[in-house]
Amino acid sequence: MIRVLIADDQALVRGALATMLDLETDLEVVAQAASGQEALDEGLRTGPDVALLDVQMPGLDGLGAAELLRERLPECRVVMCTTFGRPGYLTRALAAGASGFVVKDAPPEHLVDAVRRVHRGLRVIDPQLATESLAGGPNPLTERERDVLRAVADGATAAAVAARLHLSRGTVRNHLSAAMGKLDARTRVEAARAAEDRGWL
Numbered sequence: 001m002i003r004v005l006i007a008d009d010q011a012l013v014r015g016a017l018a019t020m021l022d023l024e025t026d027l028e029v030v031a032q033a034a035s036g037q038e039a040l041d042e043g044l045r046t047g048p049d050v051a052l053l054d055v056q057m058p059g060l061d062g063l064g065a066a067e068l069l070r071e072r073l074p075e076c077r078v079v080m081c082t083t084f085g086r087p088g089y090l091t092r093a094l095a096a097g098a099s100g101f102v103v104k105d106a107p108p109e110h111l112v113d114a115v116r117r118v119h120r121g122l123r124v125i126d127p128q129l130a131t132e133s134l135a136g137g138p139n140p141l142t143e144r145e146r147d148v149l150r151a152v153a154d155g156a157t158a159a160a161v162a163a164r165l166h167l168s169r170g171t172v173r174n175h176l177s178a179a180m181g182k183l184d185a186r187t188r189v190e191a192a193r194a195a196e197d198r199g200w201l
Contacts, residue, residue, distance in 0.1 A: 005048040007039035036060030055082040070097030088199025100124035
């Protein structure tokens with residue numbers, strides 16, 4: 001029996017995934033979570049074989065939860081499951097230690113097969129997303145540029161970003177300028193949106 005943890009902040013999606021997986025005779029959903037932190041807590045409590053994590057969740061997101069699960073529960077394999085098939089997410093998921101990456105609009109049998117294959121030690125990646133990721137190239141942004149873009153995504157001023165990240169205003173402007181150049185964006189909000197759309201934030 002393959003013991004599965006499901007984490008998704010949408011209760012309807014989470015419940016549907018649990019019902020679908022529980023119909024399989026060799027799969028058992030042992031825990032459900034609505035956030036990355038809850039996924040980590042439930043994972044440590046129940047010791048699942050496979051964790052099926054949504055990428056975007058409040059607080060600690062699925063990518064952060066994947067990394068922590070791999071550190072603290074190395075025998076648990078992780079499959080990222082998301083509505084947003086952004087190429088940057090794939091790269092970040094693999095860096096976080098995920099063994100699989102599937103999109104939610106894939107046929108149900110693909111998701112079930114992914115759980116089984118990852119449990120056997122194989123890597124499963126949505127083929128279209130893999131192709132897009134290779135075509136899009138690596139993320140050109142530095143970690144600090146990503147931090148600054150995340151902070152301006154909600155329209156914060158350079159002064160507010162500087163205070164939040166403990167940087168000088170000039171340093172913030174330099175990071176924004178570099179990121180805008182790399183993303184061919186005219187404004188900082190446009191740059192943040194472009195980076196988010198590519199899954200780089």
